Amino acid sequence: xxxxxxxxxxxxxxxxxxxxxxxxxxxxxxxxxxxxxxxxxxxxxxxxxxxxxxxxxxxxxxxxxxxxxxxxxxxxxxxxxxxxxxxxxxxxxxxxxxxxxxxxxxxxxxxxxxxxxxxxxxxxxxxxxxxxxxxxxxxxxxxxxxxxxxxxxxxxxxxxxxxxxxxxxxxxxxxxxxxxxxxxxxxxxxxxxxxxxxxxxxxxxxxxxxxxxxxxxxxxxxxxxxxxxxxxxxxxxxxxxxxxxxxxxxxxxxxxxxxxxxxxxxxxxxxxxxxxx
Numbered sequence: 422x423x424x425x426x427x428x429x430x431x432x433x434x435x436x437x438x439x440x441x442x443x444x445x446x447x448x449x450x451x452x453x454x455x456x457x458x459x460x461x462x463x464x465x466x467x468x469x470x471x472x473x474x475x476x477x478x479x480x481x482x483x484x485x486x487x488x489x490x491x492x493x494x495x496x497x498x499x500x501x502x503x504x505x506x507x508x509x510x511x512x513x514x515x516x517x518x519x520x521x522x523x524x525x526x527x528x529x530x531x532x533x534x535x536x537x538x539x540x541x542x543x544x545x546x547x548x549x550x551x552x553x554x555x556x557x558x559x560x561x562x563x564x565x566x567x568x569x570x571x572x573x574x575x576x577x578x579x580x581x582x583x584x585x586x587x588x589x590x591x592x593x594x595x596x597x598x599x600x601x602x603x604x605x606x607x608x609x610x611x612x613x614x615x616x617x618x619x620x621x622x623x624x625x626x627x628x629x630x631x632x633x634x635x636x637x638x639x640x641x642x643x644x645x646x647x648x649x650x651x652x653x654x655x656x657x658x659x660x661x662x663x664x665x666x667x668x669x670x671x672x673x674x675x676x677x678x679x680x681x682x683x684x685x686x687x688x689x690x691x692x693x694x695x696x697x698x
Contacts, residue, residue, distance in 0.1 A: 574622035577680030620645035
């Protein structure tokens, strides 16, 4: 045997298998995971599967509530007769997310911090977490800093009350508010304000039972709500079933001119107003 043949004879035999064993790589461990998950589900029986389905549904509801539509429990009578105490209103969180802004007549939910509430109320962290989860699906009252009101004036609007016939005026145009609670006046306290840009003037439909922008005129922010504090627009009443309906923007503001249009009246400022029930 020559030298070359001797060296070849000393080499280990190569694996001649058509499907060589490539070892237990990372991919094989990940491939076994679905099988383990199936065995875990099967081992727990129907109760385990039902529990997992419930968790998935709750996570889905929380995601939808956080980013798309959130039920809002009406906690007071400040928006009667549009809403009743206990109604569940569906708040469209996408209404203003892509460049749109609230318009006169919209009913909005907003965070009243720094406008209606100057100091955020203290709350137990555990209780706050429970309330946040339950209120996100309409089972509990919303946070103490969340409010629902109707937009009456947007940035640049002059809003005053009242004219000689007792009507609210926006940019010099009387507004016939047919959504007001029967027997209510537009306001029992006179006021005259130009809404700053980037802010909203909001009022409840039950004027004699609503603490709204009028009540915070003398506070920081002047009672106006920053646009970036708006949570969404109330578009539907979802509960109770007998009151299910879509909410439409009223025609009351259809003829109101934009700020600066001819004939809207002279500019003004805050002339009066104060807290009331």
